Amino acid sequence: MKKIIYNAKNQIFIYNSINRKKEKFIPIKNNYINMYVCGPTLYNYIHLGNCRTFIFFDIVYRYFKHLNFNVKYVRNITDININNNNINDKNLNFQYFNYITIIQKYFLNFNKILKILNILSPNIEPKTTCHIIEQIENIKKIVKLNLAYKYNGSIYFDIEKYNKKNGNYGKILNNINIKNEFIIKNKFLNEKKNFFDFVIWKKNKNNNIIKWNSPWGEGIPGWHMGCTTLSNKFLGNYFDIHGGGSDLKFPHHECEISQSNVINNNNNNLAKYWLHTNMLTINNKKMSKSLNNFILPYDIINGKLKITNYKKINPIIIRLYIIQTHYRKVINLSKKSIENAKKNYISLLNFFKKVKKVKTKKKSSIDVNILCNECYNSLNDDFNIPLLIYNLFKINNFIDKCINKELQITFKDLEKLKKIMKIFIIDILGLKIIKKKKKLFKKKKIYFLIKSLLKIRNKMKKKKMYYFSDKIRKLLKNYISIIDK
């Protein structure tokens, strides 16, 4: 028998990347949750793989809020780029105006995509460029402790010194041996002392206009410094959850941890629980900007892709498609699986329509509380959304059987199930109901045309002229679907 959970809040288990184990989730401060997720770097449109992380943590955020935790959710915006080659835009020359235009373009796109995927805004969305002073202060601390060195005008974090001084770079999240022969064989140590030493202050090159003054000359802070500084500033030097894609584990998160431990003079490793979402692959290859095999959400929505047979896909279906797979498992994009999500979506939301057909009885055939608790149990077990969806289908199935009078349910229990389905499908999974194609009807002329055609069709049907009535239905197929009662 599975345990019945009366207080879901105290029974959450999370897979912690630091220990590679599922651990009971106990917030640092009772009833408060501080959560940080690495946001986008604005050098291109966000692709479907990027969206996965944001959708997953959106559900984590929604679930915590549903459980009445006080959640502070911070997701940064990296609006600065160390390597300008990353910016993939033909019109770009590194003039100030163009640079800012491009950052703005991708920023707007990012917000738009997140909105149509029904992702809630975090509490704070700090931009890297707005916190340069704090970053310089943090770099000063590292330099002062003699754990950094200057090379070619840039400042590097000295891993060897750090590790000698009780540090553990490479081992916290990744188990990477920084003296591994394979790496030494394949990489060249032409710039830094140690191959893994990472830049914390990058010297201004080619008279780039994006730069700030610092004790080490003009330049920009290193990428990892942004996240350490922003999380520290808004959530303190030790907070509950730090999240991001699994490809950020190394080196990004490892660097963040080292910096934070030095700056704060502790061994807290920045966050208590580290969560990493797995990759989205296409043809079994990781989707990424550098491999140029990425898929943009807009192209799916607008039906521009072969993988969806050039059919337009509702963004909420994309959302469901992504959460159907557990966050720690790879998703391989395929035609069938998107179609699958579409069907699942329809049948999940159909619940709210067909539930009206149920005729309640004096007794229920099943203990409804178990069905409800199983939903909470699924999410409590390391945010097992696929298992949750499975349990939602169980409820859906039960209702089908009540309609067919195979099983029965009381009024009270039915209300309970309606409530739980609403909480999980709409509030937590964020699968809000699609508005029907009303836009077409707004155009009055089309509306009246369709209406009069329907009138004609009904008359023909009455006269049993089915050949013509079916023709009309076929003609109108692209605009409306006609279902005879």
Added chain:
RNA sequence: GGCACCAUGGCCGAGUGGUUAGGCAAAGGUCUGCAAAACCUUUUACAGUAGUUCAAAUCUACUUGGUGCCUCCA
């Protein structure tokens, strides 16, 4: 080379020790003028080998095949 992960029917995809999602495709049914939609029924699969157990798709070990990270990445 190191570390991490994955393998489920014709296909896509859940399944976290016993009851075996869901969808596509196929067949039959309720309904129906035919359809559509909805619902019901049918088809039992877990890479291989060994082990633990009364019981393994699920736990353990090894083998095979694949993926990710070790360079910017969600």
